[in-house]
Structure formats: structure tokens, C-alpha cells
Amino acid sequence: MSASISELSYCVHIGNEPFDLLYEGRFQPTCRDPWPVFVQTTFLRASIDFRVARRDRTKVMLVILSSSTNLSLREPTMASNHPHNRIALVTGAGSGIGRATAHALLAAGWRVVFAGRRAEVLEESIRTAGDPFGDIGMRALAIPADVSKADSVAQLFAKTQDSFGRLDLLFNNAGINAPGVELDELPLERWQAVVDINLTGAFLCTQAAFRLMKTQTPRGGRIINNGSISAHAPRPGSVAYTATKHAITGLTKSASLDGRKHDIAVGQIDIGNALTDMGGRMAKGVPQADGEIRVEPVMDVKHVADSVVHMASLPLEANVQFMTVMATKMPFIGRG
Numbered sequence: 001m002s003a004s005i006s007e008l009s010y011c012v013h014i015g016n017e018p019f020d021l022l023y024e025g026r027f028q029p030t031c032r033d034p035w036p037v038f039v040q041t042t043f044l045r046a047s048i049d050f051r052v053a054r055r056d057r058t059k060v061m062l063v064i065l066s067s068s069t070n071l072s073l074r075e076p077t078m079a080s081n082h083p084h085n086r087i088a089l090v091t092g093a094g095s096g097i098g099r100a101t102a103h104a105l106l107a108a109g110w111r112v113v114f115a116g117r118r119a120e121v122l123e124e125s126i127r128t129a130g131d132p133f134g135d136i137g138m139r140a141l142a143i144p145a146d147v148s149k150a151d152s153v154a155q156l157f158a159k160t161q162d163s164f165g166r167l168d169l170l171f172n173n174a175g176i177n178a179p180g181v182e183l184d185e186l187p188l189e190r191w192q193a194v195v196d197i198n199l200t201g202a203f204l205c206t207q208a209a210f211r212l213m214k215t216q217t218p219r220g221g222r223i224i225n226n227g228s229i230s231a232h233a234p235r236p237g238s239v240a241y242t243a244t245k246h247a248i249t250g251l252t253k254s255a256s257l258d259g260r261k262h263d264i265a266v267g268q269i270d271i272g273n274a275l276t277d278m279g280g281r282m283a284k285g286v287p288q289a290d291g292e293i294r295v296e297p298v299m300d301v302k303h304v305a306d307s308v309v310h311m312a313s314l315p316l317e318a319n320v321q322f323m324t325v326m327a328t329k330m331p332f333i334g335r336g
Contacts, residue, residue, distance in 0.1 A: 086109070087110070087111050088102075088105045088110045088111070088167075089113040089169070089170050090105070090112060090115060090171045090173060091116070091147055091173050091205060092175060093113075093114035093125055093173070094118060094124075095121065095276070097173055097301055097304050097305070098116070098174070099125045100305040101304070101305040102129070103130070104305035104308070105169075106129050108313070111139040111140075111164055112139065113163070114126060114140065114142045114143070115147070115156055116174070117144060117145070119142060122142035122143075123142050126142055143156050143160065147174045147197060147201030148196035148200055148204075153201075156205075157208040160212075165216075167221055169222050169312045170205060170224070171226070172225045172248075173226040176193065177238070179237075180287065183239045194241060194244055195243075198245070199244045202225060202251060209221065209223055210258075210259065213262065220262060220263025220265075222266070222311075222316065222319075223259070223264065223266045223267075224308055224311055224312065225248050226271065227248050227249060227269060227271070227322075228241075228245040228248075228272070229332055230246075231245040231246055235286065236287045236288070249268065252322075256321065265314075265316050266319075267319050269304070269307060269311065269322075269324075272326030273296055273299060273327040274301045275298040275299065282295070282296040282327075282330075283298050296330050299325075299327040311323065
């Protein structure tokens with residue numbers, strides 16, 4: 001059948017790759033509809049009367065196929081959860097759990113926004129992700145942002161929407177720790193820095209995600225907060241980190257309740273002793289409640305990433321409210 005620009009409000013695929021329309025110099029994003037219409041590869045021999053543009057991360061490559069009249073379309077053969085139509089945003093994606101999770105989401109077919117403070121670190125995370133589908137340039141995007149700043153978070157989500165049209169998953173992962181000191185010796189500015197990133201940052205991103213997920217079509221999405229074993233039991237000298245992780249549990253519960261009527265599912269993953277730059281100190285020895293220093297078992301961070309992908313892959317009618325994934329023999333259950 002013949003198609004005009006006004007009729008092309010759905011997602012256009014040519015072969016296996018999604019494209020956006022370029023019409024009169026303006027982008028017409030078409031890949032927001034979860035029921036895409038596909039242009040059959042065999043019809044590339046036919047003529048098409050408009051231009052399409054392929055996204056290449058920050059650059060756009062214009063592809064002119066023809067200048068004639070007709071476009072042949074067929075109904076979709078894939079369900080609405082086709083993996084390349086799902087959009088995720090991962091904060092703290094430059095290292096550790098954030099990087100591992102962003103890589104796992106890409107491997108599962110998601111389009112992923114890598115968010116963090118340093119652009120060069122985010123780009124390195126993308127370069128090391130691999131390219132299992134041969135389309136990494138279209139599915140991975142680095143956006144530098146400071147989650148503790150409201151204007152920076154607003155820009156992060158606006159750029160995500162401009163680039164991908166919607167948001168299906170937010171992984172609130174960005175976090176920092178403070179030096180392990182006696183409670184009365186912790187400087188106020190160090191306390192405030194941990195609260196700003198770990199708690200205020202998670203709130204600001206959750207708020208921005210709500211605003212987008214409530215108004216997009218189809219409505220809704222999922223938010224997963226990175227809690228911690230410290231949301232249940234503290235380590236010595238960790239008052240700032242432990243307080244913020246307990247607060248994250250309150251944020252998760254409240255956002256989960258408020259999100260119900262908007263089809264927004266909110267859950268939390270509490271992680272113990274993943275082998276990352278932050279968690280790797282466990283293998284060298286860390287303070288215990290009795291004052292001794294002991295080496296603790298650790299686990300591959302890949303297990304955390306795979307757990308987040310599992311939580312993210314559920315339909316919105318189901319939610320993992322809380323998950324704990326930890327090194328099996330770490331001193332948590334029981335009395336050490």
C-alpha cells in the first residue's frame with residue numbers, strides 16, 4: 001500500500017534495523033509504538049517516497065533510498081516486548097554494578113542510556129560492552145549527568161526521551177560511600193555528599209521517571225533501586241551509607257505504592273559483596289562488629305547484573321518488590 005508521512009506514526013524497520021523518518025528537515029520518531037510495522041527486506045527493490053535516518057549515537061546518518069512513490073508494509077510478527085524496543089537508563093553506569101548491568105541489558109537487546117558524571121568513562125563503558133547484534137551505535141548512548149542536581153537530572157531525562165522516545169526501565173544505581181570513621185568524626189560535608197548522591201539523586205531520578213512514564217504511550221514502566229545489605233544491617237563506621245540505604249527502602253516502598261495507578265512498578269535489589277572497585281575491599285579484609293578485621297567472601301558482579309535483567313524483564317503485572325543477592329558465605333545471616 002502507499003503510505004504518507006501522516007500515516008507513518010508507527011515504528012519503521014528496514015530489515016532488522018529501526019529507523020526514524022526525516023521529513024522537511026525535522027525528525028519524526030517512529031519507534032515509540034510497541035507494535036511496530038516492518039518494511040520487508042524484499043521490498044527494498046521497490047521505491048520509497050521519503051527519507052529515513054539512522055541514529056548513530058550522537059551523529060545521524062541520512063540514508064536516501066529512492067525518490068519514487070510506494071512503500072509496502074506488513075503487520076508485525078513480533079510481540080510488543082521485542083527487546084530492541086525497550087529503553088533503559090542506568091545511573092552510575094561508568095563502573096562497577098552500573099557498568100555490568102548496562103552491559104547485561106545491552107546483551108539482552110535493550111537500548112541503554114549510560115548516565116554518570118564523566119563522559120569519557122561512559123564512552124569507555126560502551127566501548128567495552130561488545131556488540132552482539134551489530135547495532136551498538138544505535139542502542140547505547142552516553143549522557144553525562146550529576147544526579148544530585150535537579151537541572152542535570154531534568155536534562156538527562158529530556159535527552160533520553162528525545163533520543164529514544166520513551167523510558168521502560170530506570171536503574172537507580174549511582175552511589176558513593178564515606179570514609180570509615182567514628183560517627184562523631186564524620187565531617188558534615190561528607191555526610192551531605194553521600195546523602196546528595198545516594199538518596200536525593202535516587203529521588204530526583206525517580207521523580208523524573210514518574211513524570212515521563214505517566215505520560216508516555218504505552219503508559220508505565222519499571223524502576224529498580226540499588227539498595228544494599230546495609231539496608232538491613234550496618235557495618236562499623238558506615239553511618240552515612242547505612243542511613244541512605246535504609247532510606248532507599250522507604251523510597252522504594254512509597255514509590256511502589258504511588259506508582260500502582262500509573263502502571264509503574266518499583267522494586268529494590270539489595271546486594272552483598274559483589275566484586276567491584278567499591279566491594280573489592282571485602283577480599284582484603286574489612287572491620288567486623290567485634291572490632292576484628294576479616295576477609296569476606298565475594299561474588300562475581302555478573303550475578304547482580306543478571307538479577308537486574310531478570311527483574312527488568314518481567315511484565316508490568318508482576319514485580320520483584322525486594323531481592324537480596326549476596327555472596328553465599330558472607331557474614332550476614334545468623335551472627336556473623
